[in-house]
Amino acid sequence: MEPLYGVLDLLVLRTLLFGPLHGYAIATAIRNSSGEALNIEFGSLYPALKRLELKGWINAKWEMSERNRRARVYRLTPAGRKRLHQETTEWADFVRAVARVLEPPDGEVGR
Secondary structure, eight states: OOOOTTHHHHHHHHHHTTOOEEHHHHHHHHHHHTTTOOOOOHHHHHHHHHHHHHTTSEEEEEEEOTTSSEEEEEEEOHHHHHHHHHHHHHHHHHHHHHHHHHSOOTTOOOO
16 A cells, blocks of 8 residues: 555655665565555655655765665654654644544444
């Protein structure tokens, strides 16, 4: 399942909280931590990484990978940590609001 639009930024920032990673490793980490439920397409991931870099929430530089190949490695910036906190709060508020809509009103039984 592809994440909702706008949630990918949150997932990438959260994943980079644990340390720098290259794009493939970011996608793999999200897939693994979601119990294989979220499959991030590279056509979505790389534009998101570029967008986050332009906003100053991550930075990137070319490094040698564990397989001795050049890879662009992404790191969370202090501004990215702050944004992660804001987005996490906003996401929690959103989830609570959706849960309220999905809960049946008092006394209503499923139809």
